[in-house]
Amino acid sequence: MSQLKGDCANCFGLCCVALPFARSADFAATKDAGTPCRNLLADHRCGIHDELRQNGYPGCTVYDCFGAGQRVSQTVFGGTDWRTAEREKMFAVFPVVRQLHELLFYLDEAQRLDPHDDLAEAFAEVERHTVAGPDDILALDVAEIRAKVNVLLLRTSERLRTSAKSYRGADLIGARLRNRNLASADFRGAYLIGADLTGSDLSRADMIGADLRGADLSGADLSTCLFLTQPQVNAARGNARTKLPQALSRPPHWSAQPARRR
8 A cells, every 4th residue: 555655755854853863783873853864955855865774874774654754744734844833743743653554554464365344444543543633643542552453463363374383572583494384473573683584484474573683584485474564674684586575675785685604
């Protein structure tokens, strides 16, 4: 669904201003919340967009607002950018709507895979929150909304997966899981940082909240993974043989990565 993908041309660089980041392997400099990134141009475009990784900003390449940026910019604040008296309110609204849009992304996928009226109703309810006024959005209990949606997503996952194999919340940092049959496994909230999943079958695996930073997905089959997001894929490593869901894109930096030594 196009409305759940970031459209920078219709946003005012909110993620580059509203959000903080610290100097680290992900960011070349420290920036406070509400302060424009030093790479943000006057027309709200990123001055190093095509060379973020080369300039020390790989963290930006794994971020996705799920369309919250344009929703806040164009709908909630009616096309008025953050250089106004309401800037602080806009900065506060943005992360809330981003969470809601992420839920919409999951609900949209659940509806496509396993259509049910309760999913459609939940989608409509969450979407109504995203187009409310700023004060109404800030008054939302996002944790409560997330908990209700999670019940539906869990139910969908259980209906679609044929395996009871569970790694939910597991510490699999650096784990060697290459060439494994992990089809239909539950990886919800699992820590797969730096894990070796080379050549593994992850079809129908539930990937909600799985941390794939630095995970090697070379030759792995993720083509039918449940609830896999572009940020998760962007944070991982892979190659031309990695099979991805049709709705997700192969990250440009994958082709430039050297093969891992065995």
